[in-house]
Amino acid sequence: MAQEALLAVDGVSVFYDRFRALADIDVAVGGGEIVSIIGANGAGKSTLLKAILGQAGRVEGRIWLAGEDIVGRTTAAIVALGVMLVPEGRRLFPSLTVEENLWLGWDVGRRGEFGFAELWQLFPQLAERKRQKAGSLSGGQQQMVALGRALLANPRLLLCDEISLGLAPIVIDELYALIPRIKERGVGIVVVEQDISRSLAIADRFYCLLEGRVVLAGRPGEVGRETVVQRYFGL
């Protein structure tokens, strides 16, 4: 299993000083697969994403990306290998234009088929606003820039951290409609979300974290909602 998947998190623990934020986690993501990570606040969802990106504290265990162990590499190196994050809270550079924000994603990433032509096609709203400062956009438009910035890096693995946070339901629907289209390109996608039902609706598989451990894993259709809710809260 470990070397076949696009991403294989293999017995990973993450420590911040003495505190163990993740304990012996195994998570796998295949190419063209959407994997949902659910869990309450502080369960370790963001820590898992940070560990994959080389931004966590002390990491024990192995993280395989297409057969290469990426533990200990710099974020820049990991991004260049094809991992890209859509950060929680969007984290655009507000004083830069939309186009400059997007270009940064293109510049740090891998060369691939997804370029600006495809991007403007996917987000026509952004094409009209490319010279505008990113800070002047609405929340939904900013999230499109954050997603676009990640896509321009031509990732093999796309990490989405709370992309629905603070957005209107109609905008969230629009964004969530895009994710299966990204999957069709063979991209492995990790979706971290507080909103369980929305993220399970598009996921092929899911992992539920509680206090730094995987307490439940499976396919959304095969596990009852009751079980998920119980494990989510550790009941």
Place this chain on the structure above:
Amino acid sequence: MAAVWINQLLQGVLLGGLYTMFAIGLSLSAGVMRFVNIAHGDFIVLACFALLILTTSLGLNPVVATLAILPLAFAAGFALQRFLLQRVVGENLLLVVLVTFGLSIIIENGLLQGFGADPEKLSGGWMETATIGLGHGINMGLFQVVTLAAAVALVAALDLLLYRSGIGAKIRAVADDVVAADLIGLSSVRIYAVAMGISFVTIAIAAGFMSIWTDFDPSSGPTRLLIAFEAIVLGGLGSIWGSLVGGIVLGIAQSVGAQFDVAWQMLAGHLVFLLVLVVRPQGLFPKY
């Protein structure tokens, strides 16, 4: 009579060119990167002494010597940021101030130890003495005119670099949100170092002009820092073109003040600075 005032105004504008040179590197490090380098003036003086050695012991022409130290200046700024100053980035501002203040003291005393307290100067030869006459007793020094032109060119170049180039976009991105920059794989540590390297290139260029324009000694740094700070705050923090305007405003204030009484030269500059702070605390062309 009018000719005297016009002359002072003109000399003030030209002096503003030199002040812009002092300010421009600080405009990048403090104004854009929000990294307050208290040793900025001392590094200018350090570069002046480096030029002194190159011109006296190797007999190099000052222009050649200045061009020769530009790559060294970039490397020095890069290494300083990467291996020393980076340790205090993101910590509280006081640490940055303390570390660079310490550097300032080390440089000043190191130079004093090595060169003594006597004022030094580079000779610009014919460049320094040539003048352009405008009639009515108004003359502009050729070197002063060249300095102003070079300052304008340097401001334009830095503005283009910052707003029209890839590395410029990265520098502004890191200045906007360093955590986000690291999360998407922009190496903020490297970008900080490149920005400081660029700042040091402008320091070396400023030193090239200053070492011919005026005397310098190991304790000349803090005055240059003060002028640089006043110029970038006057112009508006983060605005590269603002530092040109700030430098010229200071130059005119000093030059006109000196016409009343020579002792008023520095004071007039500071007074204008304070006046603008009161009336327009965000500076003339604020970016933020």
